[in-house]
Amino acid sequence: MTGTIEQLTLDMYLTSLFDTDKPAALRIVQDALDNGMTPEKVVFDIIIPGMERMIGGMISDNLVTLSQHFLAAQIAEEVVDRLIPLFAAAPEVRGHVVIGTSHGDFHGLGKKIVIGCLRARMFEITDLGISVAPERFVDEAVAVDAEVIAISSMMVHTATGERGARRVRQILQERGLEGKLRIIVGGAPYRFHDNLFREVGADAWADTAAEAPAVVARLVQEVRS
Amino acid sequence: MTTGMERFAALMSGQTPDRVPIVCNLLDQGARELGVSIREYYSRGELVAEGQLAMREKYGYDTLLGLFYAGLEAEIMGCHHIIYADNGPPNVGHLIIRKPEDIKKLHLSDDLHAHPRFRELAKCIGIMKRESAGRWPVLGEVSASFSLPAMLMGIGQWLDLFLNGDPGLRDLLLEKCSQFSSRQIIALREAGADLIVYANPVASATFITPQKSRQLALPWTIKDLEEPGTGGVVFFNGGGRINPNLADLQAHTGIDAYYLNPFDDIIEARRILGPQALIAGAINDIRLIDWSPEEIDREVEKIMLAGKQGGGFIFGTMMMPFRIPEENIRALVDAAIRHGRYQPESV
Numbered sequence: 167m168t169g170t171i172e173q174l175t176l177d178m179y180l181t182s183l184f185d186t187d188k189p190a191a192l193r194i195v196q197d198a199l200d201n202g203m204t205p206e207k208v209v210f211d212i213i214i215p216g217m218e219r220m221i222g223g224m225i226s227d228n229l230v231t232l233s234q235h236f237l238a239a240q241i242a243e244e245v246v247d248r249l250i251p252l253f254a255a256a257p258e259v260r261g262h263v264v265i266g267t268s269h270g271d272f273h274g275l276g277k278k279i280v281i282g283c284l285r286a287r288m289f290e291i292t293d294l295g296i297s298v299a300p301e302r303f304v305d306e307a308v309a310v311d312a313e314v315i316a317i318s319s320m321m322v323h324t325a326t327g328e329r330g331a332r333r334v335r336q337i338l339q340e341r342g343l344e345g346k347l348r349i350i351v352g353g354a355p356y357r358f359h360d361n362l363f364r365e366v367g368a369d370a371w372a373d374t375a376a377e378a379p380a381v382v383a384r385l386v387q388e389v390r391s
Numbered sequence: 392m393t394t395g396m397e398r399f400a401a402l403m404s405g406q407t408p409d410r411v412p413i414v415c416n417l418l419d420q421g422a423r424e425l426g427v428s429i430r431e432y433y434s435r436g437e438l439v440a441e442g443q444l445a446m447r448e449k450y451g452y453d454t455l456l457g458l459f460y461a462g463l464e465a466e467i468m469g470c471h472h473i474i475y476a477d478n479g480p481p482n483v484g485h486l487i488i489r490k491p492e493d494i495k496k497l498h499l500s501d502d503l504h505a506h507p508r509f510r511e512l513a514k515c516i517g518i519m520k521r522e523s524a525g526r527w528p529v530l531g532e533v534s535a536s537f538s539l540p541a542m543l544m545g546i547g548q549w550l551d552l553f554l555n556g557d558p559g560l561r562d563l564l565l566e567k568c569s570q571f572s573s574r575q576i577i578a579l580r581e582a583g584a585d586l587i588v589y590a591n592p593v594a595s596a597t598f599i600t601p602q603k604s605r606q607l608a609l610p611w612t613i614k615d616l617e618e619p620g621t622g623g624v625v626f627f628n629g630g631g632r633i634n635p636n637l638a639d640l641q642a643h644t645g646i647d648a649y650y651l652n653p654f655d656d657i658i659e660a661r662r663i664l665g666p667q668a669l670i671a672g673a674i675n676d677i678r679l680i681d682w683s684p685e686e687i688d689r690e691v692e693k694i695m696l697a698g699k700q701g702g703g704f705i706f707g708t709m710m711m712p713f714r715i716p717e718e719n720i721r722a723l724v725d726a727a728i729r730h731g732r733y734q735p736e737s738v
Contacts, residue, residue: 237554358675
């Protein structure tokens, strides 16, 4: 991207995200479209870099907050959903992810942020909601032909419990599905304990929502290769 | 000096105690201690008091925790469905605010004792106060008005409302929650709580910027504490980093004690707050699940070294996960006793 209208628009968009000002962010997107920017440019040069710089900022300077993550992902999801039908050519879907919070866990914020990041990065998402039974994760993943099961947990006992990722892993083993499906986990307990994902039987974890698309892309690649 | 109350009294009067007081927040572990299910444990205040007293005696830390689970506040405010697990804290299973009209309909009783669950909590605190006989401070926990809505409507909906929603509706909800917080502080003190742990995770720097916190949350903290006053109130991070907010809180609320997040830098907090404030430094207690005793010892020593450099210091945990093995709880408290001792010349 050159230092032109796109850069200016991205700067304004980032400012609105930093201020958690959703009306301003949506107005900037609409102005860009009205001024002739293509839907593809809006998504790939404004929305996605905006989301990733906002959410990824936490990795480098710890200054970006969950509310900013939330808003960046929420707007990205809304705008991408609205603009994809307007693309000149349908974008390639990069993989299909079935996502939900672990059984007994009613905290959906992290999941919402991750969904926004993945949708914006052209992953197809099946959102199973909160407190999802392990059997349902697997059944739905098989039904929609997903490559990845994503399990979000806010609490230690739901992250490590017998009805969480650990049980999903067992079911994959029992049904001979381990070659076809990968498990990714995320949420607060994993951030406090960086080896916990292995203990619960996951293939991977993502420290932040911004990292999720790259990790999921790697898992999809593993399944497809 | 042999009791937690003496240690806290020393800190509050600017003296140096024999060692750093230890706050070890064991909750659901009390059910295991008594050999009952978590559901049964929380059904009666007597059981929770018995569990808390037994755990304090067993491990030797300095406080008694007068808290059941965070969702109890939502229950008292009208939530009818709490989901129990057999290995972790109960969860809110029913959001009482699903649409804007629900905020208008939200009704709070003038008397918290009118709710049977609050009566159980008050009974628990009363028993602990009596049994403690002035030896161990009883902690009560109150969620700030700015954080309560997360339990009433879900955190995503609450973020939507306070960031970009109808300000009138937001303020109406906060007004009701603030009344609830204030009343709860007063009622818990009346029940026997010596210290009030005031938790405000949504106002923390993990959730919102310090600017937003100053603009949106700080006025409600001031309001929550206006009637009950700040005596014995400890500002608790609730799971988010608070160092970026400390200067504002200290300047505007009159709170003298701050309970940091494991990711907050203790030395930085002391620099911000000055020597008069009490600081509680918290260990990353999720790691206690599988740290070795040696690792626990090293981590505790690090926290104590930072905390003992000057000013009143308390060693604390977050809400200890159920899975932490007993030997690691013992290792934690033993290490905190050992590394928390002040040298005689500094007394």
